[in-house]
Amino acid sequence: MSLRMAMVGGGPGSFIGPVHRMAAELDGRIWLVAGVFSRDPAKNAQAAAAWGVAPDRVYPDHHAMIAAERGRADGVQLVSVVTPNHMHFDVSAAALRGGLHVISDKPATLNLAQAEELASIVAASGKRYGLTYTYTGYPMVREAREIVARGDLGAVRKVVVEYSQGWLSKPLEREADNKQASWRADPAQSGVGGCIGDIGVHAFNIAEFVTGRRVERMCADVATVVPGRPLDDDCNVLLRFDNGARGVLIASQISAGARNGLTLSVYGEKGGLTWSHEDPNVLTLDWLDGPSQVLHAGSGYLSPAARAVTRLPTGHPEGFIEAFANIYRDFADAIEGGEGALVPDIAEGVRGMAFVERAVAASRDDAGWVTLEGDAR
Amino acid sequence: MSLRMAMVGGGPGSFIGPVHRMAAELDGRIWLVAGVFSRDPAKNAQAAAAWGVAPDRVYPDHHAMIAAERGRADGVQLVSVVTPNHMHFDVSAAALRGGLHVISDKPATLNLAQAEELASIVAASGKRYGLTYTYTGYPMVREAREIVARGDLGAVRKVVVEYSQGWLSKPLEREADNKQASWRADPAQSGVGGCIGDIGVHAFNIAEFVTGRRVERMCADVATVVPGRPLDDDCNVLLRFDNGARGVLIASQISAGARNGLTLSVYGEKGGLTWSHEDPNVLTLDWLDGPSQVLHAGSGYLSPAARAVTRLPTGHPEGFIEAFANIYRDFADAIEGGEGALVPDIAEGVRGMAFVERAVAASRDDAGWVTLEGDAR
């Protein structure tokens, strides 16, 4: 029983579109059969041809697509939204209202108000909405979450999460034809957050996902380091979680030489864990009393949650595409009536937007510690 | 322009079948549309359903399949052979003779004589034959090969290659329902080589692939460590390459605790390189004079050969499935008239079988140093 999917966005020049396509189809649960891959008709057709989408299911815009697919017996059941941020809301809302499930690249929307509105639309639609916070799809991130939830570490006391990239160390957005850099530096397409919205939210989300705790307060230093850049490219945030645990969140796109280094450490009363995206198939546990442990993806001793999301025996590396595919597979489960509880939903989308907007505003106003939600300090 | 593929083998319980399926389809170049997945009709149908293969293209055996597909306008163009070793020859030969390209899991055949015969059949067929020595598909293995070929290290002097697993430390082949262990320990299905044929050939192949040199002589210690096991489970081989370079090849399936640790070090006159499957997206270069270098997959500074086989920016891990997919993609190129020069071919298959047979025989006879080919010492 495979599911039929349409994609909006993701045409030639996109980094994330092809990843969504490979991830969606990897397990044979979902097939891409329709789409609006580009506003440029030639590019639209080019993407369709490369991906085996029939020409009659390539559409000029998402409204046309939703209308046409609804009319087909073999119409799509879900839409994958991989446009720049500013279109996320419109496409997602239209699809949901058109009776389709939506799986969207993050962030959910351009801003917090849109996210809250989208939450209402999701609730009214009766359809599933999923957000591809990719890193939550890694088996060892899920193992980490289980370990914390089981209480192996005791109460969480300290969280350090760092997501450092260096590729925006120069003003690439001013170069012609750098699509990746240019839309990210454009507030109209990205929203109020630059680095914080692009990768800071990933760090924020994984910290909450693994600890099962919620950030309540924060003190943010959101900065623009490269002169002339309209949005932030470096942010450092002190965190306070709902159980009193302290945290530090570091995200940067001007850490020259850094590739895509997301590292999370969680310390409890009895021990700590560390996961790093540079070496995603291991999880390190350090204990107050006793040897450190290194857990390897694919091992029989892992939790069911982790074992469910590897495809290969231990020692056979799986990576980013497979992590992404895990989210798609979970989403397929959810659509087909399973739990799918681990797919980030619109509530996570709202939290992510709140984090971005509040941090940017608080840092701009030199406001010190602020709450994530509401105005109380 | 996608290619249509059939698979033989790979049904429920197979490890490598699903990997071939995911790898073949990952890039949208090849689609699985027909197959003989199992001799058990129920399992055959089950695999087909899971992978979207139409019921009318699921066949009871490969002869029926080849005949039927030849008669279709949309018949398959290539066959993926993922059965146990003893069927590799028959299926491959039949497919080639039926005018189909063949991509086969390793080893090419059950023994050297079959491999040599298959080489003749390939030559006569005018069709492409590829062998999935997976590790040659990793971007950093290809970078390593380029570095040696460019002469950056100077002449190769020493090669150390180790492929250690521990999963056969106990006699799993005597457990009911351990399909992975049982066929590997059965000479009728595996051939004369156990560990050496299963993973030793990978080590042998990657050493030759990266260095561009050929093993000429060897001195082998091929052993059965777990009592009662019919085939070897540990082998250690001293090597001499055609340029006089020395080497050591270690392969084991009784190195308890080892997962799937394939590591290759190549030392030349000016420096050395090391690649390890545990951390496949980096390649380390150590120099006689100067800092060590760590090259990261996906980086712009890599050779075209390495850059061509990543799908993601640096810092986004790719793994085993992607490496496998690179071999399929190259094979698709080869079929469509491109170079595809890096797909291991039947000549490599013959060498691999010669390595296994000669090493096993020489070790059994306590023969000391022997040549890989022929009888001269």
Next chain:
Amino acid sequence: MSLRMAMVGGGPGSFIGPVHRMAAELDGRIWLVAGVFSRDPAKNAQAAAAWGVAPDRVYPDHHAMIAAERGRADGVQLVSVVTPNHMHFDVSAAALRGGLHVISDKPATLNLAQAEELASIVAASGKRYGLTYTYTGYPMVREAREIVARGDLGAVRKVVVEYSQGWLSKPLEREADNKQASWRADPAQSGVGGCIGDIGVHAFNIAEFVTGRRVERMCADVATVVPGRPLDDDCNVLLRFDNGARGVLIASQISAGARNGLTLSVYGEKGGLTWSHEDPNVLTLDWLDGPSQVLHAGSGYLSPAARAVTRLPTGHPEGFIEAFANIYRDFADAIEGGEGALVPDIAEGVRGMAFVERAVAASRDDAGWVTLEGDAR
């Protein structure tokens, strides 16, 4: 030409006293010949016997020692101060006034006022004063400093320094006979800083040492996590350097499972460097364009500053004692008229105390961003 040294503190039960002794004597430049190792006469004598100090040069207190040694032709030339913090000022001041050079464990004094007074005393004494910020003695830390100073990274933009320990995750200070924990948790002996004064200053110092930049402003979250502990055991500080670079400093003694993990990353316009105390003999450089580099201690390609402070060829690990010994050797050079410019001096001591006092106060008052020196925000 070896120098004669006395030690104050460091008797049985001390961790750092024996380290100072080994470090001072390692290179044959300095010999321990006198001391006040403990207020307990038996322990005092025991330490002396273990270290080959003649009984007539073991003194009941530092005043007696300074007086007696001044009267000897072979009297000591320098004093090593390894007492708990609250005695640092008295011993250091008395020794300097007695015409002796002083090398002191950090922090320089119990509080900022004392540090400033000690600075005056040093200036008036004409003697050398050195502070053992151990980590500045590591060869690869010195190499890092040279790399930044040479401009290889371009202007520094971002600094992340983390010093995490877990050994105070439980209230060890309430256990009998835990000398290491008890004095550290006692404000009378430690000063106003717990974790921040014990290890936070190391992180602060190494960040300034390597970057050559000065912290101007900070926003601190200094916390007591273990209930009932009188001093802080966890601190997280946002930093702003004098060139506008941003930084994050994390120090903790309740990061359960962490051993002694000091890691520094410095990012400039062109690349970044990372040094970690867990693997002290390497320095990693990551570049915006080009392969990463790993520099190994003891290599001929390193700067003279780094090469001067290894004793062994590359590949032979040196550690904490050797790093400590480098500071002693530099101090011997300084005494004997050489440059010794890299020995942290009383000015560093004053900065460290200012960092601790200002961070503790600002965090307590929820003051947000504060300057390190003076009151201006």
Next chain:
Amino acid sequence: MSLRMAMVGGGPGSFIGPVHRMAAELDGRIWLVAGVFSRDPAKNAQAAAAWGVAPDRVYPDHHAMIAAERGRADGVQLVSVVTPNHMHFDVSAAALRGGLHVISDKPATLNLAQAEELASIVAASGKRYGLTYTYTGYPMVREAREIVARGDLGAVRKVVVEYSQGWLSKPLEREADNKQASWRADPAQSGVGGCIGDIGVHAFNIAEFVTGRRVERMCADVATVVPGRPLDDDCNVLLRFDNGARGVLIASQISAGARNGLTLSVYGEKGGLTWSHEDPNVLTLDWLDGPSQVLHAGSGYLSPAARAVTRLPTGHPEGFIEAFANIYRDFADAIEGGEGALVPDIAEGVRGMAFVERAVAASRDDAGWVTLEGDAR
């Protein structure tokens, strides 16, 4: 109660002499008070001055030294032998016959016959003889030995030991003034083994030390890679231990780019361990069933054998000098009547020489598998 030591060899230009001096004195148990540091009187005096040896205890040769020191009430009790290999026998024999304990750098002697003769002299002398196989002094190597001895891994099945250096990739021995390279490449000073005698024996010794097993048979490929070099610079040896376990020993000084990479892996029935000199303060255990473990030096959970030989809390790296010092400290214990059982003795010296001579001869004669002792195959 410290011990008084003389040194023979180790003057200016020596690498290992200063290491022995630092190691011997590190713990305050042994003091260097006499010596013959060089045949060159000026260098002899220079070393003495640097190390605080009184001029009247610097001697022109070891015979004069032994005679004179025997006549002093405060004469030395032990002699450290750090000359090139060809003098080890003479100096050791003379010292033992002169009633002094001997601690010698490896190898014990120039050849096997001398080693056997020295064993008789040791036995007749009633004095202690120790051999500084440095790597046995590392805490985590001792922990590894305990783990195997306790049976945690089950019976040992496989051993892989590799000691790779690259510094002799060029014919440095032909350069003027390269004392380190020139004596090593001179059979008159080194004996029949080049690389195998210099570092191969370390690999051999650590394999036997950790496993507690004895090599019975071997098949060696001992080679000279750099043209014109009189001794071997690369060797690869297949091993068979007395319990049937298989092994591979790799030693090289032409592995360009390698620094001093000694790595040992031991696999038993239930798991394996790996220790690497590049990261000496950890020991990794991999298990057939269960997470990997990483043990850290200085931890409270380690065996008494490992805890006894660290000086610092966990997380504070110790290195080569400290490992060396552990052997000296054990030797001091042995002299003073303690067990000191872990100091390698002359029996290990004899085994090491047998390994070198038999391997070199067997490889030269293309003899295949040979026994380590005697002639039986």
